[in-house]
Amino acid sequence: MKLIAIRHTRVAVPAGICYGQTDVPLADSFLKELSEVQAATAGLKVDxxxxxxxxxxQTLAKAVFTHHPIVQDDRLKEMNFGQWELQTWDAIYATPEGRHWMNHYQELPTVRGESLPELHQRVADFVHELSRSTHxxxxxxxxxxxxxxxxSMLENQSMEAVFSxxxxxxxxxxxxxxx
Incomplete structure (x- = not known):
């Protein structure tokens, strides 16, 4: 099965801000970026x-795939950064727990958020379920x-390599x- 993954377009959040699962608005560049995604997916037949x-x-999916129902799946959300959401990465790193997490991000959870292994499990569950479909x-x-x-999962690359x-x-x- 082919899986085409599309990242959302730019958001209206200053650079250097951790926004994870916060529902932030799209940037003013959305229409230009939408046309680029539409061009990249033109003629794509999907199940x-x-x-x-x-x-x-959701906004991007509905604008690009106008003739398809869009199935929302919580497992496709970004990592939950807990109390660090909407803080700058620099401010997070300036705290002892932030610095400790950044040095051990592959195993530790964020403060009141989730860990990379938890995100990995969510995505793996989604892929496993998808692999059993007829799509x-x-x-x-x-x-x-x-x-x-x-x-990382589908191309057998280490998480460290992929994140680096x-x-x-x-x-x-x-x-x-x-x-």
């Missing part, structure tokens, strides 16, 4: 479209963290194979 329920993904090609409109985990060397772009379209 199903899944999306994170956060509005930045040949599906689209997921989601977030950078989810796309990185899809790449792969940064999904806003409005980026990525194709994976579920075997």
């Amino acid at each position: 199903a479209v899944f999306s994170s329920p956060l509005s930045r993904c 040949k090609r599906v689209v997921v409109v989601t977030h950078a963290g989810v796309i990185r985990l899809l790449k 060397n792969f940064a999904p772009s806003y409005g980026g379209v990525y194709e994976f194979e579920i075997k």
Whole structure:
């Protein structure tokens, strides 16, 4: 099965802010970025479209895949950063717990949020369920963290390598194979 993952477009949040599962609005560049996503997916035949329920993904999914029902799935949400949501990464790193988490992000949860292993389990559950379907090609409109985990799982790359060397772009379209 082909899985086409699309990251939401830019958000109206200053650079350097951790926004995770906060439902933030899209940036003014949405229409330009939408046309780029539409061009990248023109003629794409899909069996199903899944999306994170956060509005930045829903808006893009509905605008690109106008003739498909959009299935919302909580497992496609970005990581929950708990009390760090809407803080700057610099302010988070300036705290002892923030610095400790950033040095051990692969196993520790965020303060009152979730851990990367918990996010990994959510995404793995979604992929496992999808692999049992009869679909040949599906689209997921989601977030950078989810796309990185899809790449890790479906291309057998370590999470460390993916988080160090792969940064999904806003409005980026990525194709994976579920075997």
